[in-house]
Amino acid sequence: MGATYGLLVVFGLGMIAFGIWIFKYPKFMWNISLARRWYLKGGEPTDLYYANQKISGVIYAIFGAVMILLGISMTATQARGYVVEIDGEKLRLPGTYTDIEALGYHIDAGEEIKTLQATEKAIKNSATYVVKNAEGKEITLTLENRGDADRPATECELIAISVENENGPKIKLPNGVKSGMSEKDVEAIWGRGTPKGIGGSAAEYKAKVNFNSYRINIVYDGNFMNRKVSSIRVTDGIY
Numbered sequence: 001m002g003a004t005y006g007l008l009v010v011f012g013l014g015m016i017a018f019g020i021w022i023f024k025y026p027k028f029m030w031n032i033s034l035a036r037r038w039y040l041k042g043g044e045p046t047d048l049y050y051a052n053q054k055i056s057g058v059i060y061a062i063f064g065a066v067m068i069l070l071g072i073s074m075t076a077t078q079a080r081g082y083v084v085e086i087d088g089e090k091l092r093l094p095g096t097y098t099d100i101e102a103l104g105y106h107i108d109a110g111e112e113i114k115t116l117q118a119t120e121k122a123i124k125n126s127a128t129y130v131v132k133n134a135e136g137k138e139i140t141l142t143l144e145n146r147g148d149a150d151r152p153a154t155e156c157e158l159i160a161i162s163v164e165n166e167n168g169p170k171i172k173l174p175n176g177v178k179s180g181m182s183e184k185d186v187e188a189i190w191g192r193g194t195p196k197g198i199g200g201s202a203a204e205y206k207a208k209v210n211f212n213s214y215r216i217n218i219v220y221d222g223n224f225m226n227r228k229v230s231s232i233r234v235t236d237g238i239y
Helices: 002-024 026-032 047-080 097-102 183-190
Strands: 082-086 089-093 126-132 138-144 157-164 194-196 202-209 212-221 228-236
Touching (some): 002 047
Antiparallel strands (some): 082 089, 138 157, 157 228, 194 202, 202 212, 212 228
């Protein structure tokens, strides 16, 4: 998506340049103007034609500036991705294994790190690991190769994390939904979601950042009248 937003900036610059050109040289479009017979006097364009062309040039330039600002804004937002908090520290999805290490979590030294083959959009190649910090807290993460060359899993994209209350850190979503929150409070923020699990003991939600979709799965425990969030899984659904 970043390339798409970059094209908005390029196209916006082109619109500004075109607008400035028309403003400086209002007769530029005369030979291909479909309406020139309405602005013809003595074989030459009328003053009204020149005035309208200058107005058009200004409009093109303004439209181009808006496209540039939109492209920059969307690119910046895209760079932030879907940001969650892990024990108060920010983690962006999609991200990297290095981002997890920066929070103090690591794959067990004795665990084999798979090499994930290069993939196409329709053929996902991923691996799931449990990482722990010095306190023994655990996060289950999924790493996926979205590149065009084979890579060790730890050099691939971090596309999903799953955190359980029992053995994991506190996790908080951008909208305020967090570990241990009651089902009623979650629904007050986000609605009911798509029911999952036995007796609707889980719910699935969709979140968007620009044109990217993220899937959030929430599992509840406790009795039917007083269920609380027991685990949260966030998955980047870029493909």
